[in-house]
Structure formats: C-alpha cells, structure tokens
Amino acid sequence: MTQPQRTVILLAAGEGKRMRSAVPKMLHEVLGRSLMGHVLAAAEALDPAETMVVVGHGAEQVSAHLADIAPTARTVVQEKQLGTGHATRVALDALPDVDGTVVVLYGDTPLLQASTLAELCAAHEAGGHAATVLTASVDDPTGLGRILRDGDGGFAAIVEQKDATAGQLAITEINSGMYAFDASRLRVALKGLTTDNSQGEEYLTQALTLMLDAGHSVGTHTAADFADTLGCNDREQLAWLRGLMQKRVNSALMRSGVTMDDPATTWVDVTAEVAADVTIRPNVQLKGRTVIAAGSEIGPDSTLTDTIVGEGASVVRAHTLGASVGAKASVGPFAYLRPDAELAERAKVGTFVEVKNSRVGEGSKVPHLSYVGDATIGVEANIGAGTIVANYDGMAKHRTRIGDAVFVGSDSVLIAPVSIADGSYVAAGSAVDKDVPSGSLGVARGRQRNIEGWVARSRPGTKTAKAAERAAGEHEE
Missing domain, CATH: 2.160.10.10 (Hexapeptide repeat proteins)
Incomplete structure (x- = not known):
C-alpha cells in the first residue's frame, strides 16, 4: 500500500504573554533547539511533502529563525489570532492542492518524538479516519480537555474543563491538541466552524464534532509517553520541560x-x-x-x-x-x-x-x-x-x-x-x-645589574633592611 501524501501544519502564531519575554515563545531554547525546532525535527520523520508554519506574533523573528533551521518550510501569517481552527484554515488556504494526511501540531511541545508522530499517522491511515486525535493519559488532567468515549470505546467528543461534569473531570485521558486529518474532509469541516463560544474564536475541536455529525469516523492514538504532549506557557514550565528532556537525553546516553x-x-x-x-x-x-x-x-x-x-x-x-x-x-x-x-x-x-x-x-x-x-x-x-x-x-x-x-x-x-x-x-x-x-x-631583555647597599640606603628601618642586616651579620660570622 502506497503511503498517502503527508503535510505538516505547525501552529506558531501565539504571543505567549505568560512568558513575559521580548523573544517570541516559540524561539525559547530547550537543550540545543528552539521549542518549535524540536517539533520540526520530530516532524521530519513523516517526510512531509509540505511543512507550513503559521506565524503571527513576532512573525519576522520566527520567520528568520525558520530560514536557519528549516529552510524548506513555508510560512503564512495569521494576522489576527482567531483560534486554532482559523489558523489551520489560513494554512490550508495557502495549500490549495494538498491531499492525503494533514498533521496539525503546536510549536511549543518540544518533547514530541518522531516515533509518536509516525504511530499517529500510521493509526490514522490504517483506520481510514477523517481525523485521529493524539491523546495522553496523565495523572493530573486539570485544565485540559478530556476525551469522551462511546459504549464501544470509540471517540465520542472532547469536553473542556469548564464544561465537564464531576464524572468527566475524573477522566485522565486528555486531548493533546495535535491531530492527523484527511485533507479533503478537513477542508469541509473548517468551512463549518463557528465562533459561538466565550472567546469568539474558531476552535479546531469543533471540526471533530462536524466530522462525526457527517458520519465520518474519528480515531485516537495514545502517546506512549505523556510528556510528548506537554506544552509550554511560562518560564517555570520551560524549566520543567528542560528537566524532562535532560533525563531523556541522559538516559539514552547512559544506555548507549x-x-x-x-x-x-x-x-x-x-x-x-x-x-x-x-x-x-x-x-x-x-x-x-x-x-x-x-x-x-x-x-x-x-x-x-x-x-x-x-x-x-x-x-x-x-x-x-x-x-x-x-x-x-x-x-x-x-x-x-x-x-x-x-x-x-x-x-x-x-x-x-x-x-x-x-x-x-x-x-x-x-x-x-x-x-x-x-x-x-x-x-x-x-x-x-x-x-x-x-x-x-x-x-x-x-x-x-x-x-x-x-x-x-x-x-x-x-x-x-x-x-x-x-x-x-x-x-x-x-x-x-x-x-x-x-x-x-x-634573547631580548636588558642586562641585569645589582646595586649593592641599595636597601640600607633607600629603605632603612624596614623589615627588608633588617633581614639584609641579619644576613650580612651571618655572612661575617
């Protein structure tokens, strides 16, 4: 079976206000690469036909960085940050001929591994899904969207923390916000997105609901390591992610x-x-x-x-x-x-x-x-x-x-x-x-000459003069 064409869309337009930095969030470094650099390195394993990076805040700096680390990646500017669905649509509009699998990623998930992306795409393509959600099982899901499943264990919906019931809050399988989509079905779903929410933005999660309503299947793939899905919002989280990566790198080296x-x-x-x-x-x-x-x-x-x-x-x-x-x-x-x-x-x-x-x-x-x-x-x-x-x-x-x-x-x-x-x-x-x-x-130095008696004449009463007097007396004895 021939592998479908794959396209990567990297969402990197956010301002990252909580970083409190003049440097765009995506450019902060973790062990040798920028946050987005790690994600792009992992995505290379998919051998994408196109890599599109959606930029916004600090677009010039981010684009210049991309030219250094991923010169084949293309950028598109999201002038106003109107949600993840809007950002994805902006990218797809710049790729009118794209077909096959579209993988949507975030630029602030540096621990994402190539193997996880490969497994996500394989599960998506083998299942023939309209979309496949990358999920993770975490000990503390506070603040994250929960994965709801139907009676057969299939994907049913994503419920956000603020909308979840007490029972749903106990669910520990979360939405990473990263997906594999069928390109044609994604285009249709994006056209149906609304801004009927508290933020007035277009959310990519709504595309999943629209696909299910249209009778298409939505699958899931659970990351083997939940750290693959961790994002970065502030300097404290940046340090935490750096520590997790340190352990990963060091463990691999010691095993080698x-x-x-x-x-x-x-x-x-x-x-x-x-x-x-x-x-x-x-x-x-x-x-x-x-x-x-x-x-x-x-x-x-x-x-x-x-x-x-x-x-x-x-x-x-x-x-x-x-x-x-x-x-x-x-x-x-x-x-x-x-x-x-x-x-x-x-x-x-x-x-x-x-x-x-x-x-x-x-x-x-x-x-x-x-x-x-x-x-x-x-x-x-x-x-x-x-x-x-x-x-x-x-x-x-x-x-x-x-x-x-x-x-x-x-x-x-x-x-x-x-x-x-x-x-x-x-x-x-x-x-x-x-x-x-x-x-x-x-030899390039002046000749040495010794001026005898200089200390007694020029530094009388000093400890040096007294030492010289003692030495003279011992010599006379």
Missing part, C-alpha cells in the same frame, strides 16, 4: 555506554554526539554541535560548545567554543579554548591558558598562565609559563609561527608577526619582535 557521575548536573544538547565509553564528570554542559569520541573524559565543571574532542582526550574545568581537541590531548584545569583553537594529538593546554585561532602541534605543551592567539605551534614544542603571543597591534591581528621542538622560556612576549624556527630557544623574560633562526637562542 556513556558514564555519568551525576546525571542531575549533566546537560547535553540534543544536537551533541557522545560516543560509548566516554566519562562525564559532574557539572558538565555539552552544547551545540559538540562531538565527544570514545574513551574521553569530560569535566568536572566544563562547558563545551561546538567542540570536537578526539579519542582518549581529557577536558577538565574548561570552557571551549568552536574548538578541536585531538586524541589523547589534555585541556585544563581552568583553560579557555576560543573559536578555531586546534589541539593536535597529545597536545596539552594547561592551567589558566587561553588559546584562540591557533594550532598547537602534536605533543606540544602550553602548560601554564599563557595566551596564544593567531599562532601556529609545531610538534613537541614547550611554551613556558606566562608566555604571551601578542597578536594585535591596535589595528590588525598578525600571526606567529613557532616551529618544531621550540622551547620558549617563561614570561616571554612574542610580538607578531614573528617566527621562532625549528629547534630554537627563547630566553625567559624576552620580548621577541624579530625572527629567531633555527638552532638559535633568542
């Missing part, structure tokens, strides 16, 4: 072979990838397109964003953004890798080190208290404590090249553009602004 010392403080975006045999210590965030290879250890107290970590690497108490950490390399503690920082295999970036737009070669070390910007470091080099690559002259950035097996002494400044050739040394405390040839020692 990832060790988490403390799942409660581990936050992994849905866009990140973590291989088996990775160990994640407490207080770790893996954000964006971060990829962690097998055998690596991350944390504690680390945030990695859009970062690639190779096999067997270690990242401890570090912050990374757009960086690459090679196999068996080590980062931290208290290190900062900025965009385009690249550590080769077995490289080391240590305590209080910042690296930006630089490559640290295989086996090379930047162990302590250093800044490396716009530099290329060869293999097996050692950059001493307190070294600064001075890459900015106030007008432009310049590049520094440090060769293989170079040793840069502590507290040195390499003033770009400059090249420290293979197999050379830089003396500690140097300010280098000229190239150092291979096999040379670069």
Whole structure:
C-alpha cells in the first residue's frame, strides 16, 4: 500500500504573554533547539511533502529563525489570532492542492518524538479516519480537555474543563491538541466552524464534532509517553520541560555506554554526539554541535560548545567554543579554548591558558598562565609559563609561527608577526619582535645589574633592611 501524501501544519502564531519575554515563545531554547525546532525535527520523520508554519506574533523573528533551521518550510501569517481552527484554515488556504494526511501540531511541545508522530499517522491511515486525535493519559488532567468515549470505546467528543461534569473531570485521558486529518474532509469541516463560544474564536475541536455529525469516523492514538504532549506557557514550565528532556537525553546516553557521575548536573544538547565509553564528570554542559569520541573524559565543571574532542582526550574545568581537541590531548584545569583553537594529538593546554585561532602541534605543551592567539605551534614544542603571543597591534591581528621542538622560556612576549624556527630557544623574560633562526637562542631583555647597599640606603628601618642586616651579620660570622 502506497503511503498517502503527508503535510505538516505547525501552529506558531501565539504571543505567549505568560512568558513575559521580548523573544517570541516559540524561539525559547530547550537543550540545543528552539521549542518549535524540536517539533520540526520530530516532524521530519513523516517526510512531509509540505511543512507550513503559521506565524503571527513576532512573525519576522520566527520567520528568520525558520530560514536557519528549516529552510524548506513555508510560512503564512495569521494576522489576527482567531483560534486554532482559523489558523489551520489560513494554512490550508495557502495549500490549495494538498491531499492525503494533514498533521496539525503546536510549536511549543518540544518533547514530541518522531516515533509518536509516525504511530499517529500510521493509526490514522490504517483506520481510514477523517481525523485521529493524539491523546495522553496523565495523572493530573486539570485544565485540559478530556476525551469522551462511546459504549464501544470509540471517540465520542472532547469536553473542556469548564464544561465537564464531576464524572468527566475524573477522566485522565486528555486531548493533546495535535491531530492527523484527511485533507479533503478537513477542508469541509473548517468551512463549518463557528465562533459561538466565550472567546469568539474558531476552535479546531469543533471540526471533530462536524466530522462525526457527517458520519465520518474519528480515531485516537495514545502517546506512549505523556510528556510528548506537554506544552509550554511560562518560564517555570520551560524549566520543567528542560528537566524532562535532560533525563531523556541522559538516559539514552547512559544506555548507549556513556558514564555519568551525576546525571542531575549533566546537560547535553540534543544536537551533541557522545560516543560509548566516554566519562562525564559532574557539572558538565555539552552544547551545540559538540562531538565527544570514545574513551574521553569530560569535566568536572566544563562547558563545551561546538567542540570536537578526539579519542582518549581529557577536558577538565574548561570552557571551549568552536574548538578541536585531538586524541589523547589534555585541556585544563581552568583553560579557555576560543573559536578555531586546534589541539593536535597529545597536545596539552594547561592551567589558566587561553588559546584562540591557533594550532598547537602534536605533543606540544602550553602548560601554564599563557595566551596564544593567531599562532601556529609545531610538534613537541614547550611554551613556558606566562608566555604571551601578542597578536594585535591596535589595528590588525598578525600571526606567529613557532616551529618544531621550540622551547620558549617563561614570561616571554612574542610580538607578531614573528617566527621562532625549528629547534630554537627563547630566553625567559624576552620580548621577541624579530625572527629567531633555527638552532638559535633568542634573547631580548636588558642586562641585569645589582646595586649593592641599595636597601640600607633607600629603605632603612624596614623589615627588608633588617633581614639584609641579619644576613650580612651571618655572612661575617
């Protein structure tokens, strides 16, 4: 049997006043994607011929976001928010030739899973229904529409909380507000919607009643996990949904072979990838397109964003953004890798080190208290404590090249553009602004001179002077 054409309509026009935000509700983020981004990702599993997003409040921002995350989706503006039925009709009017199955979803249900949508459509199409309602069984249905069933257990109606009897209020099967429809029958039902209600709006639930009255069947499919149907109305609910998703993501990772010392403080975006045999210590965030290879250890107290970590690497108490950490390399503690920082295999970036737009070669070390910007470091080099690559002259950035097996002494400044050739040394405390040839020692500092008796003459009576007097007396003895 050939699968019917499928079309997705995403309702995302609401203002979301309870969010109390200048950002449209649909754009608030949950573990790496916007609320609507999660729904669109789940809907991709349906392989829809068309995805139509109904926008309204913040239409320009929402449309711009859609262009980034779902460029094939089309938008239609609901100028006035006159109800879910009206929004669906606005979308269908922009798709006059659509046939087959139309799936109507909400943009604020980030926990909706692709498997649930696939099952909804399969049940709808196999049953030949005019509509199929996605339902859920919940412990506390307060405020939600209840599913009423007939004597045979079939769908009979949806009753809202305010209209329900005491017996109906005890029902725990609720309407998610998400549906699969037969396109042609949906068009007919939408034409019959009225605004005879307290809000003066067109409700999509009325379409179900009209279909039943016309003798068509309406089916149901119950989500395996009620969380799939949860929406978001305010910041408290947003945090709650984020916590539920955290548990989902972490559970899946641990079942796949990832060790988490403390799942409660581990936050992994849905866009990140973590291989088996990775160990994640407490207080770790893996954000964006971060990829962690097998055998690596991350944390504690680390945030990695859009970062690639190779096999067997270690990242401890570090912050990374757009960086690459090679196999068996080590980062931290208290290190900062900025965009385009690249550590080769077995490289080391240590305590209080910042690296930006630089490559640290295989086996090379930047162990302590250093800044490396716009530099290329060869293999097996050692950059001493307190070294600064001075890459900015106030007008432009310049590049520094440090060769293989170079040793840069502590507290040195390499003033770009400059090249420290293979197999050379830089003396500690140097300010280098000229190239150092291979096999040379670069020294760029003033000669030391000691002024004897200066303390006694210039700082008489101080504790330093007294210590010097004692030392002089001991020397005379």
